[in-house]
Amino acid sequence: MIEKLKGFRDFYPEDMEIREEIFSKMRKKAKVFGFRPIDYPSLELLEMFRIKSGDEILSQTYSFKDRGDREITLIPEATPSTVRMLVTRKDLPRPVRWYNIPKLWRYEEPQSGRTREHMQMNADIFGDDSLEADADTIGLACSILDSLGLRGSYEVRVNERGIMEHILKSIGSKDIKNDLATIDRFHKMKREDIVERLVSSGIEEQKAILLCEFVEKSYTIEEAEQIIVQKFNPGNITDLMGRIKETFRILKENGFENIVYNPSTVRGLAYYTGIVFEGFDREGKFRSIFGGGRYNNLSALFSGMEIPAVGFGMGDAVLENLMREKGLWKNTENERRYYIIGLDEKGREESVRVAFRLRQRDVQCVAHSGGKNLSNALKNATKLNFTHTILIGKNEMDNGKYTVRDLASGDQKSMEMDQIG
């Protein structure tokens, strides 16, 4: 037996159909939000990811030398290729709204919600530094989850890196990058260790404890503002706070209530420069469903051009975890699929003719090709996922109408071919 590679997945039709339905809903929502599809290679020069993330990424990529001695890699994330495409075309009218659903690879130990190969919907807005673009980005992610039936099952944790930096500076941090990384791990480390790490970068212990108390929970944006202003004396954050409040207001006003301010959401050491956000299931059982934020500096690394950007990625693995748990991992389309059964020799000949005729009108159908056994044919129809059968025997041939049976209800009626569909 040939085995598949560790951490990779096969998809059989029963799951693949569901996955395609999910992707088609993602595409539909992206489209109505004004995003256009792109695509790019699965292999890129390793250098591109080194520019963005540094050398340590080498240990987590599927990378190798090609026959021309180039260091190349299966892409571990979507953003660099997208930005590469963006800066290549200097003629593009901005703002640019692009999305795609590529396969991505990372060479790491598989665990719940993380495989070595996965698909991830990515949507980005370039050349638009507005808070409205931030809101649209989060709005699209939420609209997708809602359209999948997950409304009420998730929350979006939002933070603003600028505000966090102001806070850290005001309480004496000498190593803001490192402290953001510490905060990112807040829920994974012991409180004493967090405090110790914060203190070691120059923060007084009292302030470090105060920060921990703040970072521990989620807040409404108003609560967060009050605490930040009263407890941390963060300097002038009026603009930043005004912006994030307005972003919250837009989202709430337009039906997305499940948005909280969560100071521990900082998205690691990544390239984010402003708003950051992550979607989680309400019960906190799984990893993040989607994550993203504003990254205004990345394009400069690629081209010297400063193009503001905001976007998110939403992987298929955690989404599947959650949808299965909520009983939503199922087909929701209700298309008809006909199984055409000839009851005698003439009927079987006719069943093939009928099949081709129906397909000309895009009606899904297959003619039964097994033996004469009606019982087995009906059983096949059910097991092979058809919704209706069409029976063709002597009676049908005589009067030119076929017997159409709804397999779910058992209802049966006589129809002419042109009425079937």
Next chain:
RNA sequence: GCCGGGUUGGGGUAGGGGAUAUCCUUGGGGACUGUGGAUCCCCGGACCCGGGUUCAAUUCCCGGACCCGGCCCCA
């Protein structure tokens, strides 16, 4: 890269130092030749891999692979 728990037909399982390896389901074939989505009959199909202990290993021991979960890291 590290840690824990697993691995018996396609799926789900029982068992166990020696026998034809259990049961359900799925798959294939057949009977019943127009209302029967059944029923009945028949047939396929498995002890993850390598080494060790033993007269004998699917069973015990060691190592590996893979699966599930966690850590590290996070794109």
